[in-house]
Amino acid sequence: MIKKITLILAAAGVLGCGSMALAGTTAATESTVQQEIKALQAQLAALETKVSKNQSNQLSQASHAPSQSTPVSVANVSSSSTADTMHPSSVSDVSMANVLVSSYIGVEPRYDGSHLIVNNPGVNNDVALLKLRKAEAAAYEQAGQTYGATPELIFSGELEATSVYTTPYANTSSGTNFDLTDAELDTFIEANRWVSGFMTVTYNSGSDGEANRINNSEVQLGQGYLTIGDFSTTPFYGSAGQMYVPFGRYSSYMISSPSTKTLGRIQTRAVNLGYYSTDAELAPFAAVYGYQGATEIDGDPASNDDVEAYGGNVGIHFSHGDYSAVLATSFTSNIAESSGLQGDGSEGSGFSQSSGSEELAKRIPGVDVNGQVSYKDYTLLAEYVEATQEFDANDLSYNGHGAQPKALDIEAAYSFELWHPSYVAAAYGQSWQSLALGVPAKNYGVVYSTAIWRNTALSFEVMHNIGYSNDSTANLNGQSSANTDTVGESYNTVSLRFDLFF
Numbered sequence: 493m494i495k496k497i498t499l500i501l502a503a504a505g506v507l508g509c510g511s512m513a514l515a516g517t518t519a520a521t522e523s524t525v526q527q528e529i530k531a532l533q534a535q536l537a538a539l540e541t542k543v544s545k546n547q548s549n550q551l552s553q554a555s556h557a558p559s560q561s562t563p564v565s566v567a568n569v570s571s572s573s574t575a576d577t578m579h580p581s582s583v584s585d586v587s588m589a590n591v592l593v594s595s596y597i598g599v600e601p602r603y604d605g606s607h608l609i610v611n612n613p614g615v616n617n618d619v620a621l622l623k624l625r626k627a628e629a630a631a632y633e634q635a636g637q638t639y640g641a642t643p644e645l646i647f648s649g650e651l652e653a654t655s656v657y658t659t660p661y662a663n664t665s666s667g668t669n670f671d672l673t674d675a676e677l678d679t680f681i682e683a684n685r686w687v688s689g690f691m692t693v694t695y696n697s698g699s700d701g702e703a704n705r706i707n708n709s710e711v712q713l714g715q716g717y718l719t720i721g722d723f724s725t726t727p728f729y730g731s732a733g734q735m736y737v738p739f740g741r742y743s744s745y746m747i748s749s750p751s752t753k754t755l756g757r758i759q760t761r762a763v764n765l766g767y768y769s770t771d772a773e774l775a776p777f778a779a780v781y782g783y784q785g786a787t788e789i790d791g792d793p794a795s796n797d798d799v800e801a802y803g804g805n806v807g808i809h810f811s812h813g814d815y816s817a818v819l820a821t822s823f824t825s826n827i828a829e830s831s832g833l834q835g836d837g838s839e840g841s842g843f844s845q846s847s848g849s850e851e852l853a854k855r856i857p858g859v860d861v862n863g864q865v866s867y868k869d870y871t872l873l874a875e876y877v878e879a880t881q882e883f884d885a886n887d888l889s890y891n892g893h894g895a896q897p898k899a900l901d902i903e904a905a906y907s908f909e910l911w912h913p914s915y916v917a918a919a920y921g922q923s924w925q926s927l928a929l930g931v932p933a934k935n936y937g938v939v940y941s942t943a944i945w946r947n948t949a950l951s952f953e954v955m956h957n958i959g960y961s962n963d964s965t966a967n968l969n970g971q972s973s974a975n976t977d978t979v980g981e982s983y984n985t986v987s988l989r990f991d992l993f994f
Contacts, residue, residue, distance in 0.1 A: 603913050603946050608993050609648035609678045615757065616738050616805075618719045618731040619768050619777070621680065621690060626723040626770060629685070640685030647994075649677040654747070654989040671705075673697050673989070676714070691716040715759075723770050731764045738764065738779045738805035739822045740860040743873055745917035746939050747953040747987045750901035751931040754832035755923070756860055756877035758824065760785070760801075769809075777820075778806040785829050787843060790851040801826050801855075819863045827858030827879050827897075832929050833888070842968065843887075849969045853884035869907045876900050878924075889967045890925040897926040914942035927966035927979070932957040949991040958982045 609621075632639035652674035658667050674694070681689040692714035697705075717733025737760060742753040766779035785801035807820025827833065828843060835842020843849050862875035882894035889895055905917035920936045923929075937955030944950055962980035 603943055608947070609646065609680050611993060614715070614736045615741055617690065617715065617736070618717065618729065618764070619766065621688065622719065622721050622723050622729055622768070623770060625682070625688065629724045640682070643684070644682040646680040646682070647677065648680070649994055651675055651992045652989060654987060657986045659984045671697055686720055686722050688719050689717070690719070723768070727767050727769050729766055729768065732762070734761045735759070735764065737762050737781045737783070737803060737824075738766070739803050739824045739858070740877055741820065741862040741875060743864065743875075744901070744919070745903055745905045745915065745941070746919050746937065746955070747951055747989050748935075748937070748955050748985065750875070750919070751899035751921050751923045751926065752875045752877045752901045754929055754931050755897055755899045755926060756827065756830050756858065757832070758829050759831055760829060773810060773812050775809045776807070777809065778804070780804045785826055786834065787826060787828050787850045787852050787855065789855070790853050801829060814868045815866070817863070817865045822860040824858045826855040828852060828856055852887050856881050856883055871905045871907070872903070874902045887969065888928055890927060891965055895925040895928065895966065897929065898924040899926060899931070910942065912943045914940070916940050927960045927964055928968045933960045934958040947993045949993070951989045951991075953987045955985045955987070956982065957985070
């Protein structure tokens with residue numbers, strides 16, 4: 493491309509020189525020069541046509557790039573679902589753009605939309621975005637461009653509709669439901685090579701006890717944080733803001749959320765410092781974080797006035813040929829800060845019902861161990877999370893004593909091409925002493941997902957859930973759990989979900 497443009501400029505220069513020479517020539521010489529000019533003009537026109545055709549071909553390649561040979565589906569699979577390959581189009585075509593929609597320069601798009609920002613994992617999302625920025629920087633440099641010279645604002649998002657049929661417990665009736673279960677707009681700000689920001693705006697699909705659930709369709713900030721880091725230069729990074737701290741992973745192929753995610757995932761306003769190696773086949777990673785928690789020690793209202801909640805994550809990533817694996821373990825100083833234990837603020841839902849319900853007898857540490865192994869189109873993942881101590885019986889109890897909740901999730905998946913990128917997966921989950929959280933004692937199911945159209949996913953899931961035994965009891969903050977009518981019973985859910993990503 494550059495050589496061709498140089499030829500065009502050279503031809504234009506010759507034309508200019510020829511025009512100056514014409515002023516002092518004879519009629520015969522003038523005729524000869526005019527013929528030479530016409531010949532140069534014809535060459536110039538041919539070169540311009542060829543350049544224009546090459547640019548059109550490049551743009552066509554950009555808009556019809558092939559999907560990956562190993563399709564990975566939707567939102568919360570894992571950071572390994574993020575593409576790292578170079579986009580076939582030239583960076584110079586769009587390098588001066590300030591506002592982009594779901595387009596990572598230097599990253600090959602996938603048919604199912606798994607490369608989009610919205611489909612990055614919630615936990616360790618800052619790491620996934622820094623990895624994408626490294627690939628983007630490499631594409632710029634390969635094209636001779638300066639990466640980070642112009643700020644970029646990138647939008648992405650999702651609309652998700654779900655239809656569910658549930659067979660009843662003994663004390664309830666069967667039910668059907670259709671809902672808009674997710675509407676999300678993500679914004680990624682690349683201020684310069686070192687500094688970026690990320691925000692998600694989501695809406696609440698819950699009813700919050702209202703007769704008409706439309707009344708509770710409130711919009712709220714999901715995540716919003718700043719990140720300083722450049723994986724092209726250093727493996728160290730830092731993030732600060734509202735985020736899911738790196739405690740656990742919670743990857744899943746299923747429509748239904750695993751019990752591990754309910755028990756362990758923590759959303760808060762924190763500072764996170766980390767290390768992530770991206771260059772070696774055997775690459776370690778680690779992170780530490782701290783934040784001011786919502787819970788406080790009973791009788792000590794000032795116990796949550798400082799940054800006293802903390803934790804860390806350490807692991808290793810292996811990749812060689814068709815094989816890849818991730819193994820990690822996490823620690824948190826207070827698992828009571830998790831979304832499942834905090835609840836949504838409604839009565840009986842968790843510790844966040846009021847300032848008084850956040851007063852606990854003690855903070856309860858938690859640990860998480862997770863791993864994922866992939867070979868070609870096959871993936872096996874597992875995760876286990878638990879509280880390392882019993883809660884005080886007045887805070888969270890099970891069968892008359894302090895509860896020590898635990899949860900396990902195991903999934904296996906196979907990805908394939910059936911006209912479009914698809915996968916099938918099976919899952920098994922189990923929880924212990926978690927009746928008050930509203931999760932089943934055991935559950936197992938299967939799911940099939942496919943991308944019928946570009947940047948979409950259609951998923952069908954059948955899940956069988958088994959409740960706790962008949963003699964099980966539980967309470968939260970001294971109140972009898974609303975979930976005790978599910979003991980001794982089982983139920984099934986059949987779910988159909990359609991996702992649109994952009």
